[in-house]
Amino acid sequence: MKILITENFIKNLPLERKDSVLEKVDNFIDELKNNNNEVKNISNSYSVRKVKGNNNIFKFRVDIANRILFTFASNVNNIREQFKKENAIVILDYCNHDNQIKRAKNLNFNVDYNELEEEEVFENLIDQNYKTYYYNPEEVITRIVDDKTLVNLIKEDEKNAIYYLNEEQEECLRSGLTPLFLFGSAGSGKTTVGINKIYGVYKEYEVNIGYFTYSKLLMKETSSMFQYLCTQNGKTELNSKIAFTYLSKYLYNKSNKTKAINYNQFVDWFYTNANRNAKIKKIKIDVLDIYKGATCC
Structure with missing residues (x-):
């Protein structure tokens, strides 16, 4: 099962909680897979809900002050067909209570704290902040992993990561x-x-x-x-x-x-020999770039 994970999620994942959160994500994906991506069959401990006002985005509970947002490839219009076929899960973002408050203030949203429990305030903040959010794989940097390599791949932040290619890159x-x-x-x-x-x-x-x-x-x-x-x-x-x-x-x-010759020697050689060639003049490559390409090790 292929899983898409945005750089927003990786960036917002708190360093001190990385291991525990990724383990939670791993277990959640296992349960989704075992239930054929049927959210209604997921155990209540994850408290999976849709974002109010946005039928394409779900959130599940890490703990009282943290949520993870996700969607399915079937909800993304311009994603490649291979991901739609298996209805891949897309991990969109990591939401922390304090950060959601800051974001709501920046967007001029108001929440009445007097009438709501703290956790419900948090849920409402996410709903308001993400009700107009739309995931576009053509614009958002996204990694591709599978359910066997999820935790290790992100935990170690490997340079081996495979990225989703947008249409221009394809x-x-x-x-x-x-x-x-x-x-x-x-x-x-x-x-x-x-x-x-x-x-x-x-x-x-x-x-x-x-x-x-x-x-x-x-x-x-x-x-x-x-x-x-x-x-x-x-x-x-x-x-x-x-x-x-x-x-x-x-x-x-x-x-x-x-x-290797040094840069000054190379410049002397270039301007007295190679630069006489009309074809090289037309390329218009800076001599320093040529030198770096030939000598950097």
């Missing part, structure tokens, strides 16, 4: 072997798209694949992510047609050099 994967330049800011998902891209090529084509990174550390991380993705999709052995390396190592091996 389009990059559909280009086959066509050359593709991918640009994006930090955290925009470039590495995730790259790993999924080479995985698709790895499965579909009998070609040699080289994955180059700036640094040795990033090479190890991307290699680990790729192997994790293969394992999650039933492939436990990698063949020799794919190689991960970092650029400086590759260049050293190809040039039979053992010592």
